[in-house]
Amino acid sequence: xxxxxxxxxxxxxWTFSALAGSHAFAAPNRISLADALQALARRGxxxxxxxPETVSGITAEQPGKSVSPEAGLEAMLRGTGLRAxxxxxxxxxxxxxxxxxxxxIGHASTIEVERAVYPSPPSSIVVTALRRPTLLLDTPVSMVxxxxxxxxxxxxxxxxxxxxxxPSLAISSPGSGLDRMSLxxxxxxxxxxxxxYYGNVPVLGPSGSSSDPGLMTPNxxxxxxxxxxxxxxxxxxxxxxxxLAGTMRVLFRQPELxxxxxxxxxxxxxxxxxxxxxxxxxxxxxxxxxDSAALRAVAYRRREAGFVDNVPLRKSDIGTRDxxxxxxxxxxxxxxxWFLSLEGAYQExxxxxxxxxxxxxxxxxxGREVRLPFSSRFWMVSGIVRGALGRADMELSxxxxxxxxxxSLDFTRVLEDLRGDQHACAGYFGRLPEIGCSTxxxxxxxxxxxxxxxxxxxxxxRVTGTSAELxxxxxxxxxxxxxxxxxxxxxxxxxxAHRVDGEGMIDGETPAQSLRRFSGALRQxxxxxxxxxxxxxxxxxTAGGRYFRYRRYASGESLWRNPAxxxxxxxxxxxxxxxxxxxxxxxxxxxxxxxxxxxxxEVAQGFRPGGVNIIPGLPSEAAVYRGDRIVSRELGSRLSxxxxxxxxxxxxxxxxxxxxxxxxxTNNGAFAIISNLGNARIDGFELGLDAxxxxxxxxxxxxxxxxxxxxxxxLSEIAQATGRRGDRLPYVAPLIVSSVLTGxxxxxxxxxxxxxxxxxxxxxxxxRSDRGDIRAMRLGGGGSIDLRASLELAxxxxxxxxxxxxxxxxxxxxxxxxxxxxxxxxxQPRTVSVGLSSRF
Numbered sequence: 001x002x003x004x005x006x007x008x009x010x011x012x013x014w015t016f017s018a019l020a021g022s023h024a025f026a027a028p029n030r031i032s033l034a035d036a037l038q039a040l041a042r043r044g045x046x047x048x049x050x051x052p053e054t055v056s057g058i059t060a061e062q063p064g065k066s067v068s069p070e071a072g073l074e075a076m077l078r079g080t081g082l083r084a085x086x087x088x089x090x091x092x093x094x095x096x097x098x099x100x101x102x103x104x105i106g107h108a109s110t111i112e113v114e115r116a117v118y119p120s121p122p123s124s125i126v127v128t129a130l131r132r133p134t135l136l137l138d139t140p141v142s143m144v145x146x147x148x149x150x151x152x153x154x155x156x157x158x159x160x161x162x163x164x165x166x167p168s169l170a171i172s173s174p175g176s177g178l179d180r181m182s183l184x185x186x187x188x189x190x191x192x193x194x195x196x197y198y199g200n201v202p203v204l205g206p207s208g209s210s211s212d213p214g215l216m217t218p219n220x221x222x223x224x225x226x227x228x229x230x231x232x233x234x235x236x237x238x239x240x241x242x243x244l245a246g247t248m249r250v251l252f253r254q255p256e257l258x259x260x261x262x263x264x265x266x267x268x269x270x271x272x273x274x275x276x277x278x279x280x281x282x283x284x285x286x287x288x289x290x291d292s293a294a295l296r297a298v299a300y301r302r303r304e305a306g307f308v309d310n311v312p313l314r315k316s317d318i319g320t321r322d323x324x325x326x327x328x329x330x331x332x333x334x335x336x337x338w339f340l341s342l343e344g345a346y347q348e349x350x351x352x353x354x355x356x357x358x359x360x361x362x363x364x365x366x367g368r369e370v371r372l373p374f375s376s377r378f379w380m381v382s383g384i385v386r387g388a389l390g391r392a393d394m395e396l397s398x399x400x401x402x403x404x405x406x407x408s409l410d411f412t413r414v415l416e417d418l419r420g421d422q423h424a425c426a427g428y429f430g431r432l433p434e435i436g437c438s439t440x441x442x443x444x445x446x447x448x449x450x451x452x453x454x455x456x457x458x459x460x461x462r463v464t465g466t467s468a469e470l471x472x473x474x475x476x477x478x479x480x481x482x483x484x485x486x487x488x489x490x491x492x493x494x495x496x497a498h499r500v501d502g503e504g505m506i507d508g509e510t511p512a513q514s515l516r517r518f519s520g521a522l523r524q525x526x527x528x529x530x531x532x533x534x535x536x537x538x539x540x541x542t543a544g545g546r547y548f549r550y551r552r553y554a555s556g557e558s559l560w561r562n563p564a565x566x567x568x569x570x571x572x573x574x575x576x577x578x579x580x581x582x583x584x585x586x587x588x589x590x591x592x593x594x595x596x597x598x599x600x601x602e603v604a605q606g607f608r609p610g611g612v613n614i615i616p617g618l619p620s621e622a623a624v625y626r627g628d629r630i631v632s633r634e635l636g637s638r639l640s641x642x643x644x645x646x647x648x649x650x651x652x653x654x655x656x657x658x659x660x661x662x663x664x665x666t667n668n669g670a671f672a673i674i675s676n677l678g679n680a681r682i683d684g685f686e687l688g689l690d691a692x693x694x695x696x697x698x699x700x701x702x703x704x705x706x707x708x709x710x711x712x713x714x715l716s717e718i719a720q721a722t723g724r725r726g727d728r729l730p731y732v733a734p735l736i737v738s739s740v741l742t743g744x745x746x747x748x749x750x751x752x753x754x755x756x757x758x759x760x761x762x763x764x765x766x767x768r769s770d771r772g773d774i775r776a777m778r779l780g781g782g783g784s785i786d787l788r789a790s791l792e793l794a795x796x797x798x799x800x801x802x803x804x805x806x807x808x809x810x811x812x813x814x815x816x817x818x819x820x821x822x823x824x825x826x827x828q829p830r831t832v833s834v835g836l837s838s839r840f
Contacts, residue, residue, distance in 0.1 A: 050094035140600035142651035176374035185708035186245030190661030195243035206463035234606025236584035255294035267835030274307025319355015338387035371504035376405035461493035514562030520554035556614035727769035735763035782810035
């Protein structure tokens with residue numbers, strides 16, 4: 001509430017200053033172009049973005065007051081060698097045009113809707129992290145931005161590839177198709193702590209049997225990407241629930257209205273000691289009506305080769321992943337200030353098995369006696385209407401996605417650990433736990449366990465999400481954004497235990513040992529606002545708030561009770577509901593000591609919905625878990641030196657995390673639940689450096705340091721909890737570094753050679769808070785180097801890449817739990833790839 005009160009003070013102060021000030025547009029006949037653009041933006045309530053170096057030394061005449069702002073902008077830029085690229089209905093970015101076209105600029109419109117001829121320096125990159133266009137150098141958010149060209153040179157395809165270029169972002173993969181994302185050390189179960197957006201579509205996984213939507217993330221292949229933005233720190237005001245620790249936004253390329261074009265890319269790869277993979281994609285851009293409507297279609301197919309051998313099942317190169325998918329988008333601009341965008345996507349993903357190894361069998365060998373395949377089908381449709389309403393921009397978006405994954409979990413250890421357990425034995429014989437079993441009955445129970453192991457859990461799941469958002473924004477002395485958001489998510493699924501055959505697959509001739517069904521729904525509504533008051537040329541004050549309300553419902557029943565893991569009498573249907581409302585806010589001060597320097601300080605809140613555990617026999621007081629919160633205090637800066645040759649960014653932060661949603665195992669070891677256990681504090685800093693040396697070399701280094709510790713004991717009467725105050729949080733690396741060194745050489749007028757060297761290092765960390773626990777496993781403590789080289793000639797290119805050049809065996813995930821005993825996932829071995837591409 002204190003943050004919201006500060007927000008009201010900011011609004012009141014701005015209102016008073018606006019009433020006392022004058023809105024007249026007055027300037028001498030000949031003034032600097034920078035001053036003229038700023039005056040025109042104020043008068044016309046436009047957003048005009050430019051770097052001082054771009055307009056330095058250029059003057060312009062002031063158009064008459066009767067001239068429209070758009071006409072005045074065109075007149076100012078005529079003959080300057082610059083143009084205004086429209087990036088939103090009332091937003092423009094000023095950029096240079098090709099020298100050969102500069103002479104004719106006076107005879108053509110300087111307001112163009114096309115891409116820049118030359119790559120922009122980092123400071124000139126336009127981002128939309130604040131839900132409105134801003135230059136990266138002027139954006140007071142700790143973030144990593146990956147441009148589409150950089151992403152293509154890196155040969156990135158998956159969310160896991162983003163991790164290599166964006167420290168602070170981490171992904172853990174405890175099984176085939178399971179990907180939990182975290183940022184700034186906020187690693188936990190429950191609702192996702194990182195918001196994932198494909199365009200304007202927020203996506204997340206089903207709750208599943210463990211009420212853990214964050215365990216699985218829809219993983220579209222990132223083909224034909226315009227930009228990837230990784231926003232670090234709570235984004236609760238503008239992005240709401242699910243952005244507790246930050247947000248990752250994937251912005252795909254949109255149809256181009258001015259020309260037909262296309263591309264074809266194909267590559268093959270060979271994993272050392274593993275299988276062979278391939279990657280093929282095609283993109284077609286077709287103009288339907290010149291400068292008015294266009295279509296863009298993308299199709300792809302990819303195989304990521306496996307490299308782990310299963311010793312008892314005599315299977316080689318398991319862990320192969322296959323993807324096939326397509327996207328289709330339509331853009332229509334009936335008028336300059338309005339456009340409609342429609343997009344659809346579909347993808348099939350299949351894993352033949354979980355590509356992990358056993359900690360005691362060797363680097364890339366597993367002793368697992370079961371196979372854990374994964375398959376999924378993903379559909380997504382979305383629509384956006386954007387336009388100008390007087391002096392404001394309006395955007396209305398709606399989306400719907402459906403994800404149908406089917407996952408497998410190893411159930412063998414769960415059953416084996418029940419051998420000799422009196423309570424489990426009593427359940428097997430249909431008695432209450434306190435009655436127990438005789439010696440003979442325990443032997444019979446052991447024989448039963450022998451007959452049903454090895455075993456897997458087969459879990460077909462479904463989730464459907466529908467979202468809608470209305471957002472209105474404006475620029476001037478006050479930049480403002482306000483809107484409404486609605487989301488409804490419905491999921492369902494079932495979990496059945498099966499014995500496997502000699503091949504490690506489900507034995508179709510043996511009936512299921514148990515069957516549980518569950519379903520749930522989450523409905524959210526929110527209203528939000530964000531205001532930036534430009535107090536002076538040096539100081540901005542921003543305040544924002546979000547009011548949210550959500551309701552959660554879940555139900556489940558055991559159709560066939562598992563006699564070993566589910567207590568006698570626990571098969572009755574259960575259902576629970578949970579609802580809450582609240583607010584989240586932020587306030588920020590931005591100080592601009594110079595045109596190339598930004599310093600900001602911010603206090604921001606993030607939140608995440610609570611939920612419901614649907615577990616047989618679970619006490620009712622443990623069924624509902626509350627939402628958790630983070631309060632972040634951050635001091636950051638962005639600085640450009642030597643005429644954009646050097647870019648430095650940094651952030652120092654402390655995050656206070658309360659009522660943590662964490663994963664816990666019930667005391668009998670059979671079920672995973674979510675519970676509120678403890679509080680934590682995360683201190684850290686992020687540092688980024690971009691530098692260009694002459695015309696040929698460019699370097700980027702990103703570093704993240706984290707000190708994430710519990711500030712209270714994790715105590716529970718119904719689940720296993722070992723964390724104590726002062727312990728480090730599990731799966732949080734204290735140091736992460738990524739680096740990129742790129743060299744470019746023009747061999748002749750039409751041939752270019754590009755070579756990139758990519759490094760990534762992760763510090764040592766552990767799978768449990770208590771490092772003295774015998775089950776705590778080490779991760780990290782190493783890194784990898786990737787090499788990419790491409791030769792481009794007249795729209796054609798040949799590329800060669802070597803991933804994991806040094807042959808690192810770094811552990812990227814490890815655990816010792818009943819569902820994953822002594823399990824280790826390692827970085828892919830050295831992989832060589834060769835690719836060809838053609839653009840037309």
